Every structure is written in structure tokens, then in C-alpha cells.
Amino acid sequence: MGVAQAERVLKSKWRTASLAAGWPFPRDWPLREVDDVVTAMLDTADPGDALVRLGRARAEAGAGLGETLLDLAALHAVLDGQCGVVAPNVDALPSRMLRLTATGWADVLTEEAADRGADDPLTGLATRGYLRTRLSELYRESARPDDGYALVLVGLDLTRATGWSRVVAMTLVSDVLRTVFDGGETLASLGPSVAAVLTRRDAALARRISAVRVLAADRLAVDPHVRPAGPAEVWSEHLPATHEEACGLLAALGR
Incomplete structure (x- = not known):
């Protein structure tokens, strides 16, 4: 199986597992960052940066942290060959995989909070x-x-x-x-x-x-x-x- 075909198969299995686990926005699931994570997982490169970007992209698209981590758990289940046998389990995620994705997701919310928090909402004065x-x-x-x-x-x-x-x-x-x-x-x-x-x-x-x-x-x-x-x-x-x-x-x- 060629690299491109392997990436398509992994992406398809990941999406199927994520939707089956309850991903609520089927049309919003495909992202460029999803492709980057798939490529990184099948490559010998460190997937850390790709996972951070995925977390950021999910947050920017409006996905909650729980939804983002459940989607990540679906990927982990597929990589372990458990898709269709064992339901994705967030608690089974490797700590580094979870931390990097959650960090990317949290960074977006921190930036948004900073943008909103420059002014006191009651007086209009800066904080x-x-x-x-x-x-x-x-x-x-x-x-x-x-x-x-x-x-x-x-x-x-x-x-x-x-x-x-x-x-x-x-x-x-x-x-x-x-x-x-x-x-x-x-x-x-x-x-x-x-x-x-x-x-x-x-x-x-x-x-x-x-x-x-x-x-x-x-x-x-x-x-x-x-x-x-x-x-x-x-x-x-x-x-x-x-x-x-x-x-x-x-x-x-x-x-």
C-alpha cells in the first residue's frame, strides 16, 4: 500500500470511529490539520506540532475540549487496531498526545479571553x-x-x-x-x-x-x-x- 493510500485509509477509519463515538459535526470534521496529523502518525516525524495545530483548529471551529479529546481517542483506537471492537476511550490516551492537543485547544481560548478581557465590561475602562x-x-x-x-x-x-x-x-x-x-x-x-x-x-x-x-x-x-x-x-x-x-x-x- 502506497503512502497516499495509507493516509486515506487511516483518515477514513478515524472519521468513522469519531462519528460512531458521537462527533456531533460531521461536515466540520475534515480539516487540513486532520491531514497533517494523519501524515505525521504514518511518518517517522514527531507528531507533536501537528497535534497542537489540530487542537487549535478544533477550538477555532467551535468544538469543545471534550469533543476534541473524544475525537483524538478515536484516532488512538484506530492506531491501536481497536476500531469497531473497543469504543474510543479518552482515559486511554497517551499523556503526551492528550497534553499537546489540549494545549493547542486551550491556547485559542486563552487568546480569546485576552481579547475579551482588555476592557472592564461594566465601566469600559481597560483592566x-x-x-x-x-x-x-x-x-x-x-x-x-x-x-x-x-x-x-x-x-x-x-x-x-x-x-x-x-x-x-x-x-x-x-x-x-x-x-x-x-x-x-x-x-x-x-x-x-x-x-x-x-x-x-x-x-x-x-x-x-x-x-x-x-x-x-x-x-x-x-x-x-x-x-x-x-x-x-x-x-x-x-x-x-x-x-x-x-x-x-x-x-x-x-x-
Whole structure:
């Protein structure tokens, strides 16, 4: 049997075993990555990269991890010559085969979570993790980023607010920050009651801090349910000497 024919036979047996085991999307089963795994399994090459790519492809196509591993178990059963005799068993998968495929699948979800997680879903502000990334970029660009940048902080006393009024109060503050700092600055949430702006240190900074203080007071005063969270405390912080110290400062401010 030639190589091409052997690959076709293995692919056909794998698909049959996978569908019989309950693969729910027959039309979605064939992938280029399936062919790569088949080739790798019949070759002397290490199939590791092909298995990682298969896991990624399954995740990108919307297959769950359980479905992906059951499909992999079908391949393993076929390779062991068990297809049609013993049902595919995920627990029987070799640990490396399982780990590589699951790693590829999980990588996609991690990337998607990172894409979704750049902004706080309630306030629209960037997350603290994103702000740490921006600070890392600044510290790589300059040994003394504190010469050109500062952190502007806004804090509320949410112990005096209840329920959804806490979220509303921080949402109002985020709107104020977007109004005052509208030039591409990084606006982030450090915690449930603290927001931060990474901004250039220039002649207009003091005026902007004052504007945030005044506008925040006006917005919070409109609603009696959020008014107790104010007045907002607004201040600026110098950037520490190192990125590690800056991350420590963000963590402390967010408590």
C-alpha cells in the first residue's frame, strides 16, 4: 500500500470511529490539520506540532475540549487496531498526545479571553493587566518614564453606596475620565472603587485633574443613590523607578 493510500485509509477509519463515538459535526470534521496529523502518525516525524495545530483548529471551529479529546481517542483506537471492537476511550490516551492537543485547544481560548478581557465590561475602562502591559512598554522605552508620564487616580468611597449604585458611580467616573482625557491616554480600572489614567506629564495636567474633580462632583450629585460615594478623591502619582515597583503600586492602589 502506497503512502497516499495509507493516509486515506487511516483518515477514513478515524472519521468513522469519531462519528460512531458521537462527533456531533460531521461536515466540520475534515480539516487540513486532520491531514497533517494523519501524515505525521504514518511518518517517522514527531507528531507533536501537528497535534497542537489540530487542537487549535478544533477550538477555532467551535468544538469543545471534550469533543476534541473524544475525537483524538478515536484516532488512538484506530492506531491501536481497536476500531469497531473497543469504543474510543479518552482515559486511554497517551499523556503526551492528550497534553499537546489540549494545549493547542486551550491556547485559542486563552487568546480569546485576552481579547475579551482588555476592557472592564461594566465601566469600559481597560483592566489593570492592560495598564501593566502599557507600563512595561514605557519602561522598555525609557529608563525614567516618570519624567514624561504620571498616573492620575480617582477614588470613590463605595462603602457608603449600595447595590448597583456602586457600579453606576464608577461608570459615571469613567465617563468623566473619557471626557477629560480624550487624547489617547490609557484609562484603566484598578479595582471596584479606583480608576487610573496613564497620561503625559505636561503643563495641562493640573488643569485636567481639576476638571476631573469638578465634573465628577457634578455627575455624582445628580443621582441621590450614587451621591454618597462622593466626593471623588482625585490625585496624581509619580511613576516608580522600575516596572516591578509600578506593578506593586497598582496592586496597592486597587485594594
